[in-house]
Amino acid sequence: MAVTSKANAVWNGSLTEGSGQAKLSSGSEHSFTWKARAEEGGSTTPEELIAGAHSACYSMALSNELHDAGFKSEQVAVSAEVDFDISKGGITEIRLSVEAKVADIEQAKFEEIANAAKEGCPVSKALAGTEIVLASAKLV
Numbered sequence: 001m002a003v004t005s006k007a008n009a010v011w012n013g014s015l016t017e018g019s020g021q022a023k024l025s026s027g028s029e030h031s032f033t034w035k036a037r038a039e040e041g042g043s044t045t046p047e048e049l050i051a052g053a054h055s056a057c058y059s060m061a062l063s064n065e066l067h068d069a070g071f072k073s074e075q076v077a078v079s080a081e082v083d084f085d086i087s088k089g090g091i092t093e094i095r096l097s098v099e100a101k102v103a104d105i106e107q108a109k110f111e112e113i114a115n116a117a118k119e120g121c122p123v124s125k126a127l128a129g130t131e132i133v134l135a136s137a138k139l140v
Helices: 034-039 046-068 107-120 122-126
Strands: 007-012 019-024 029-033 073-085 090-102 131-139
Touching: 029 034, 046 073, 046 090, 046 107, 046 122, 090 107, 107 122, 107 131
Parallel strands: 090 131
Antiparallel strands: 007 019, 019 029, 073 090
8 A cells, every 4th residue: 555645835936035835744834945955044945854754764764674683672763964065966965873772782783784774764765866874873
């Protein structure tokens, strides 16, 4: 069974002086501007939404990979950083960092599973044209 997620966006004005509004089907709304995207700050950016989607998806993928490998995760906390470089034409790199509470696992095994989850994560697969790096994988 497929589940379809939806979002809508409207942009008003020119690229550099205009602004937009995105609405997710869950009801959350996000304003966005070129200035926030190109100069950091002010409102949501498409890259911030991608970072949110990727961190959420990867946390679930890692939890599942750990379970499938016979480990019980108590908590998986993920942050994602998405780089947008105008001079290089867009998104250039995504860095995932994870801290997890997992019983009875060695660091090396955790890193192995964390990397497998990065490769298998559905959002990672959707973003396959972008370099995705597991910047850190820590047990806490």
